[in-house]
Amino acid sequence: MTEERIEPTVPADKANWAPHVERLAAGGVNVGGRRLNGPQQGFGPMWQKTYKVRIPGVAPERVISEWKANYGSFWPSHSRFNAPVAGIQPGEVGNIQSMQVLSTGIMVLYTDDTSFSFMTPEGHPFAGWITFSAYDDGGTVGQVQLIIRPSDPLWDLVFLFGFGKGEDMMWQHTLRSLAAHFDIRTEPETNLVKVDKKRLWRNARNITKNSAIGSAIHILGTPVRALRRPS
């Protein structure tokens, strides 16, 4: 006999998760109208990248609360995160500008008191999730964990030729800044695991949504848009 599962009317963690959307309604260049991609919608090898920093004496809840409130300020100066107006809340979209030229974004997938996660839209350099968490492991640890694949063949090449290292440096910088926010000077630990070395060739067409190409087209089109604008 099969037991019927009785579900509560409203699941306890429903408010922690973003609502289902087919395409992002809000967002800037290379974000609005895009679908969200998990790692299985990407192209290149799948990586689990984990970066950690020790923040002793600060409760995990406080680490996450400060991280959410100051998220963009912990980034390196060459990249900018425009936080959603409502802050880091499930379903909100943040825009990213990198090196003055690359425009993309993220959607906030999940938040709770000790973690929050982002999911990337089509065209982002990588497809997958980034989870930021704080937990007790003989003292508080702040952690960034990415589970990602380069989004398309072009981003896969870019990752091979140094973008992957740049990604590592960015999150290491973020964690150094997070620790410094609590007056702690320390170096993060990095652990990189290639979960699946295969390339998903069925997703090679993702290149049509590549945000670098989209950003370049957007920049080249700026004079035309200016001319069309009514004076």
Add this chain to the structure above:
Amino acid sequence: MPGTAFDVRVDEIDGVVTLRMTGDVNRGAQEPLERAYSGTTGGSVVLDFSDVDYINSTGIAVIVGILAMARAAGREVRAFGLTDHYRQIFQITRIADFMAIYDDENTAVAAG
């Protein structure tokens, strides 16, 4: 509500491996679930969520890690026992695009 320790039991019948999970699928699930999966060989993998009450975003990443390892080994992954809420989460995160989700164990096992 979250707070139940994770555990996993492995059943293997006719080449179909079922990973029966109980408790919360979160950070604490990674090591036991990966160890349980790594101890299996062969055909399809069925994930039993019937006794899972809570999955957070780290837990979703743990499930995807298993999915990726299985797919890299050419093994199909199916699931059953998810509540409607977590079925929807699997759609939001697009895990459902790559893992068939069934209403019950018999259908999930027979689907191979």
